Amino acid sequence: MRELVVISGKGGTGKTSIAASLAVLAGRCVIADCDVDAADLHLVLAPTIRRREEFRSGHEAIIRQPDCISCGACVTYCRYDAILQCTGGNDAAAPRGSHSACRGCDLCQRACALRTNEIMREMWQASGQGGPPVFVIDPLACEGCGVCVHFCPVHAIDFVERTCGEWFVSDTRCGPLVHARLGTAAENSGKLVSLIRQNARKLAEEQGIERVLIDGSPGIGCPVIASITGAALTLVVTEPTPSGLHDLTRVGELTRHFGVPTLVCINKWDINPDVSQTIDAHAAEAGMTVAGRIRYDAAVTQAQIQGKAVVEHTATGCVEDLHALWAAIDPLWSAAAPNGHAPSSPCTAPTTEPDRA
Ligand code: SF4
Ligand code: SF4
Structure with missing residues (x-):
């Protein structure tokens, strides 16, 4: 050939x-x-397409929202600014130093890493500042390094193969x-x-x-x-x-x-x-x-x-x-x-x- x-x-x-x-x-x-x-x-x-297959390569991180305790650790560790805080009202979960009340001591994060997400949610409700923030990962910004997956204290981040496109076999x-x-x-x-x-x-x-x-x-x-x-x-x-x-x-x-x-x-x-x-x-x-x-x-x-x-x-x-x-x-x-x-x-x-x- x-x-x-x-x-x-x-x-x-x-x-x-x-x-x-x-x-x-x-x-x-x-x-x-x-x-x-x-x-x-x-x-x-x-071409007339005869066969169509997904092309998968690399990985992307996806947060399982029901399991996330909104600790914000993933935001701290992501070097690519790929994790966004979408809603919520507590400073501790925001990027360090971005809200005036939070001094970014990380004490709450380290303490809460040992607790269940139910306890965290009760704390958020007791704070009277509304619900916890929601963290989402921007798939276009995520480089698939896996650091957030490693450091998430409650293992709430999936690391899935990324679908990058399709390939075909066709007749012409x-x-x-x-x-x-x-x-x-x-x-x-x-x-x-x-x-x-x-x-x-x-x-x-x-x-x-x-x-x-x-x-x-x-x-x-x-x-x-x-x-x-x-x-x-x-x-x-x-x-x-x-x-x-x-x-x-x-x-x-x-x-x-x-x-x-x-x-x-x-x-x-x-x-x-x-x-x-x-x-x-x-x-x-x-x-x-x-x-x-x-x-x-x-x-x-x-x-x-x-x-x-x-x-x-x-x-x-x-x-x-x-x-x-x-x-x-x-x-x-x-x-x-x-x-x-x-x-x-x-x-x-x-x-x-x-x-x-
Ligand atoms: S996998 Fe890496 S780049 Fe993607 S969100 Fe997590 S820490 Fe950021
Ligand atoms: S580190 Fe885990 S628990 Fe904490 S905000 Fe990110 S996904 Fe949620």
């Missing part, structure tokens, strides 16, 4: 548009959308697609990328499909490392701008560090032919092969509006360049060494800076 991963130094270079056209030109292959932080390949490939006109939707503000996208890749590989093995085309993550962080490690070939999509050249350098260092053969495609090369020429020279120096140049063409936007790959929308202009790109990639993809072993989790991948030697 051979994975081709389409990546870029940053978002917005046209990576996904090119990946969609390659998916059409490649014929039957397994497709994986590993750009999970901004997944949009499904907008072009119009180009072949099976494995893709995902990460929840709002959800993290651990590198772990989700590994999960998507593992399932795409498994699907390819089950169906006897030799090629897996991956729309990888942009940048050089954990998700892109999870996208490329062990792949047979990468295609870096770049633009002819100074930042495009800089990003290509960084991505090239990363792919070299992981020993993945690297092709380059200059998208919209004609908006700055001089920088395109510089990119050609730089790629050659860095051991990367420029597999193609694609001209600027408004047909790309028109195709996107119609939910098509541009090679399905027209046969001229940039599509001629895409066919030439495919003609260069196809034999290299077939001849590439089969995949190595991708890590089961990005946590097993090196996290140091790429080798700059």
Whole structure:
């Protein structure tokens, strides 16, 4: 099995548009959308979902309100200000020093840690200051460190696995697609990328499909490392701008560090032919092969509006360049060494800076 991963130094270079056209030109292959932080390949490939699974990663703390004695210890210990006091009128349960009457001596907290919540509630009622405050944990602010769980004197905080999104196996006109939707503000996208890749590989093995085309993550962080490690070939999509050249350098260092053969495609090369020429020279120096140049063409936007790959929308202009790109990639993809072993989790991948030697 051979994975081709389409990546870029940053978002917005046209990576996904090119990946969609390659998916059409490649014929039957397994497709994986590993750009999970901004997944949009499904907008072009119009998948029919066959399987849907929850993606769980990390933990979050949740207070069981009936068991909470409103001591406020969790607020004191949370370094991320993730625990909020919603209602109530007693100073002892508020963040230390935030009310004028409370001197923050903690005596009540230490004493009451040994008592039952019934006793605490009687004390609150006897105080004549209304009911106890209610503490809730903001799920977006909680980092899942577990400190509040450890220090809660009555063990009133659950520590549950966090649901971060969903992943899917779908059918498309180009072949099976494995893709995902990460929840709002959800993290651990590198772990989700590994999960998507593992399932795409498994699907390819089950169906006897030799090629897996991956729309990888942009940048050089954990998700892109999870996208490329062990792949047979990468295609870096770049633009002819100074930042495009800089990003290509960084991505090239990363792919070299992981020993993945690297092709380059200059998208919209004609908006700055001089920088395109510089990119050609730089790629050659860095051991990367420029597999193609694609001209600027408004047909790309028109195709996107119609939910098509541009090679399905027209046969001229940039599509001629895409066919030439495919003609260069196809034999290299077939001849590439089969995949190595991708890590089961990005946590097993090196996290140091790429080798700059
Ligand atoms: S798990 Fe950590 S971050 Fe989350 S509320 Fe508890 S102490 Fe704060
Ligand atoms: S430490 Fe436990 S009992 Fe005290 S306020 Fe927090 S959740 Fe409630």
